[in-house]
Amino acid sequence: MFVDCHTHILPGVDDGARTMEDALVMARMAVAAGTTRMFATPHGYTSTYHVDPAVVRESTRALQARLLAEDIDLMVLPAMEVHHAVVAASCQVAATGAKANVSSIDLQRLRSGAALGFGAYERPDYVLLEFPFTSWPEDAGTTVAALHEAGTQVVLAHPERYDELQYHPSLVDEVLREGAWLQLTTGSILGRFGPSAERLSRTWLTAGCIHIIASDAHNAVSRPPGIRAAYERVCEEWGLADAAARCVANADAIWSRALAHADSACQYP
Numbered sequence: 001m002f003v004d005c006h007t008h009i010l011p012g013v014d015d016g017a018r019t020m021e022d023a024l025v026m027a028r029m030a031v032a033a034g035t036t037r038m039f040a041t042p043h044g045y046t047s048t049y050h051v052d053p054a055v056v057r058e059s060t061r062a063l064q065a066r067l068l069a070e071d072i073d074l075m076v077l078p079a080m081e082v083h084h085a086v087v088a089a090s091c092q093v094a095a096t097g098a099k100a101n102v103s104s105i106d107l108q109r110l111r112s113g114a115a116l117g118f119g120a121y122e123r124p125d126y127v128l129l130e131f132p133f134t135s136w137p138e139d140a141g142t143t144v145a146a147l148h149e150a151g152t153q154v155v156l157a158h159p160e161r162y163d164e165l166q167y168h169p170s171l172v173d174e175v176l177r178e179g180a181w182l183q184l185t186t187g188s189i190l191g192r193f194g195p196s197a198e199r200l201s202r203t204w205l206t207a208g209c210i211h212i213i214a215s216d217a218h219n220a221v222s223r224p225p226g227i228r229a230a231y232e233r234v235c236e237e238w239g240l241a242d243a244a245a246r247c248v249a250n251a252d253a254i255w256s257r258a259l260a261h262a263d264s265a266c267q268y269p
């Protein structure tokens with residue numbers, strides 16, 4: 001029943017699954033926890049990892065073929081966790097000496113197909129955007145606004161884990177004002193990322209400003225896939241069933257849009 005919008009399940013491309021066998025273990029765990037559809041979102045443009053979009057698409061096709069062969073009832077579509085690097089703000093455009101516009105970098109990457117969002121390659125409906133963990137970008141609001149204006153809605157990856165938001169939660173208001181969706185991580189809800197991330201998760205869910213719950217799964221042990229445990233905690237222990245249901249509906253909406261644009265060569269069932 002669940003759509004997982006943030007996973008590192010593709011084997012051997014970043015710090016997620018190391019082998020196809022690892023990926024299959026993660027897939028079986030996800031299905032056992034109620035996940036029927038999943039986006040593979042390997043890292044793009046971090047200082048450590050960048051997975052080429054062509055590799056993402058091909059690796060997703062290979063994984064889907066193995067899932068079918070192994071009779072694992074999980075559909076996977078390609079996407080990317082695009083890193084919005086604050087350091088890019090000081091980049092110099094060599095030819096002109098002008099400062100690069102960071103917002104335009106994200107936009108250009110999506111438009112050129114150098115980054116993958118959810119949906120049509122050249123004009124995705126949504127993009128999973130990651131900000132630096134230790135510093136809140138000066139251009140956070142303008143980045144979200146520029147993408148939104150171009151028809152792409154930002155899904156901000158795991159804001160509850162960003163240091164500056166844990167100290168100054170109201171900083172997130174500027175991106176919410178510009179239309180960003182916030183994606184909470186299941187591990188944060190379950191207390192695996194410490195009390196600050198758990199507290200912030202609950203505060204924002206209570207305030208009604210969380211849009212997506214996703215696993216950000218990297219492996220089967222320390223950062224496992226599966227949505228159900230976090231969903232049930234939000235519903236039962238925290239008494240926030242409406243908020244949890246809204247997150248499920250939003251993830252369904254992202255999936256529907258992406259599926260409508262899925263590469264026919266993928267031959268998804």
Ligand SMILES: [Fe+2]
Pocket residue numbers: 006007008081157216
């Ligand atoms: Fe991630």
